Each structure stands twice: as structure tokens, then as C-alpha cells.
Amino acid sequence: MRILVLEDDAGIAGGLRSNLQQRGYAVDVCGTLASAWAALCSEPFDLVLLDLGLPDGDGGALLRRLRQSPGGQGAPDRLPDRLTPVLIMTARDQVADRISGLDLGADDYLVKPFDLDELQARMRALLRRAGGRAHPLLVHGDLVLDPAAHTVLRAGQPVELAPREFALLQLLLESRGRVLSRQQLETRLYNWQDAVGSNAVEVHVHHLRRKLGEALIQTLRGVGYFIPRDDAP
Structure with missing residues (x-):
């Protein structure tokens, strides 16, 4: 993510x-x-953590601009997606500040100082909601991925995954039935500072197939990778 x-x-x-x-x-x-x-205009983000007091203005101005953006599905790449979840994290603790932030379009509001475990729980809730999921677990056949515990079970047995392998598996499970290109996966898995090898995604896919079975992740040659849909929740 x-x-x-x-x-x-x-x-x-x-x-x-x-x-x-x-x-x-x-x-x-x-x-x-x-x-x-x-x-926001150059990269797709799954979530924004937004402070309000910034050197060149108030974070609420960016939130207002984002929610008014015409960006979204079918919009030019240079426009950010107005539906991107935003969690305000600020020292402003008055009820009026919280009401204002939420009414501007924030999806959640957390007052500093905060507990990092609580922040991550709120992030998971927002990402789950943005993905249209109610259940906290990702289940596919006998495979169970728990984003909160950061664990993967296959037929009830734990499977050890490296952080990027876990992130890639989570992305593919959340997008079941939809093909994701290598570029789309790289954009979601790596930040600006990461050195990304030309075959980084292919290596992660290879490792996941070795650990979870060759049939789990399928390749649409020349397009990308996907996990087929099933009847799991």
C-alpha cells in the first residue's frame, strides 16, 4: 500500500x-x-496522513482542493483521485476542529500525540472501507491473510513472507479478478527513494508461488498478474 x-x-x-x-x-x-x-498529481496513493499546521498554509486547504478535484476513474493521470482516504493527524484537539476537519472531507481525525498501534488500526479500517470490504481478513480458498496481525495461513499453517511479498499478496488478494500490470504493482509497493530492479515484481511473484503454490497467482502474458475470483468473503 x-x-x-x-x-x-x-x-x-x-x-x-x-x-x-x-x-x-x-x-x-x-x-x-x-x-x-x-x-498527489504524479502518483496514486492509497491513503493520505495529513497534518494541518504546515509552513505554506493549512492542511485543510489541500483537503478541500482534493475533494473538489475532478480526478477519479477515467480522469487524466495528472489529476489526483478525490476519493483517496484522508486521515487528519494534528495537535488541534477542540471539538470544533474535529467537526471542521471531518466536514471538509476527512475520513478520520486523530489528535497528537497518538499511539502508533491505534494509527495503524485506523489506517487498516480506512483502507478496508476504500476497498469495499467489511471483513478484516482476506480469505481465498484455504489461504487467510490477516493485515492486522501481518500473518498468512495456508491450510491452517503459517507461511513466512518477507514484507514486500506480504504487501504484494495483499494487493493481489484485494484486487481478485483484476489484472495488475508490473508498473501498477511497482507504484503501490515502492516509494520514491526505493531502487527498483527491472525484475523486482517478477522475483516477488516467483517467491510467492514457491511458498503458496504455482496456481495461486496467474500471469496474463504481456499484461500483468492476477488472482482469480472465488466465492470467499
């Missing part, structure tokens, strides 16, 4: 980046409204 963190405090931003990357997220950090808007 690709996360954009808009936070001008280097200590907080660095801590968030480190913590979330350890959980398998691809994290990009911006410290100004201008750089964040440029990022």
Missing part, C-alpha cells in the same frame, strides 16, 4: 516513515502543501 505522509516535523515524519515501512507500507513524506499536491 502506498501512503503519503504530509508532516513538516522531521522527527514525527521520520518516525512514521520507519514504523509504517516496517509494516510493509510504501511511504512518501512531504513537508509542504505544494509538494504534497505535486505528489
Whole structure:
């Protein structure tokens, strides 16, 4: 999952980046409204963590602009998706501030200082909702992926996956029946600072097939990878 963190405090931003990357997220950090808007216009993000007090203005202005963007399915790539989930994280703790942030279009509001486990739980809830899922687990046949516990079971037995293997499997399970190209997968798995090898996705797919079976992930030659739909929830 690709996360954009808009936070001008280097200590907080660095801590968030480190913590979330350890959980398998691809994290990009911006410290100004201008750089964040440029990022949203250039890359697809699954979730935005938004501070309000920024050097070049109030984060609410970016949120308002995002929600008013004509971007979305079928829109030009240069326009951000107005439906991207946004979680405000700020020191503003008054009820009026929370009401204002939510009414501007935020999907959740968290007051600093906050517990990182709570932040991640709220992130999982927003990502689950954005993906149209009610159940916290991803189930496909005898395969069960738990985003909260960061575990994978196959026929009831634990399977050890590297962080990027886990992230790739989660993406493919959430997109069951839909083919994702190598470029789409790279964009969701890696941030700006990552050095991405030309065959990085292919290597991860190979490892997943070795650990979970050759038939799980299918290839549509020249297009990309997918996991077929089944009747699992």
C-alpha cells in the first residue's frame, strides 16, 4: 500500500516513515502543501496522513482542493483521485476542529500525540472501507491473510513472507479478478527513494508461488498478474 505522509516535523515524519515501512507500507513524506499536491498529481496513493499546521498554509486547504478535484476513474493521470482516504493527524484537539476537519472531507481525525498501534488500526479500517470490504481478513480458498496481525495461513499453517511479498499478496488478494500490470504493482509497493530492479515484481511473484503454490497467482502474458475470483468473503 502506498501512503503519503504530509508532516513538516522531521522527527514525527521520520518516525512514521520507519514504523509504517516496517509494516510493509510504501511511504512518501512531504513537508509542504505544494509538494504534497505535486505528489498527489504524479502518483496514486492509497491513503493520505495529513497534518494541518504546515509552513505554506493549512492542511485543510489541500483537503478541500482534493475533494473538489475532478480526478477519479477515467480522469487524466495528472489529476489526483478525490476519493483517496484522508486521515487528519494534528495537535488541534477542540471539538470544533474535529467537526471542521471531518466536514471538509476527512475520513478520520486523530489528535497528537497518538499511539502508533491505534494509527495503524485506523489506517487498516480506512483502507478496508476504500476497498469495499467489511471483513478484516482476506480469505481465498484455504489461504487467510490477516493485515492486522501481518500473518498468512495456508491450510491452517503459517507461511513466512518477507514484507514486500506480504504487501504484494495483499494487493493481489484485494484486487481478485483484476489484472495488475508490473508498473501498477511497482507504484503501490515502492516509494520514491526505493531502487527498483527491472525484475523486482517478477522475483516477488516467483517467491510467492514457491511458498503458496504455482496456481495461486496467474500471469496474463504481456499484461500483468492476477488472482482469480472465488466465492470467499
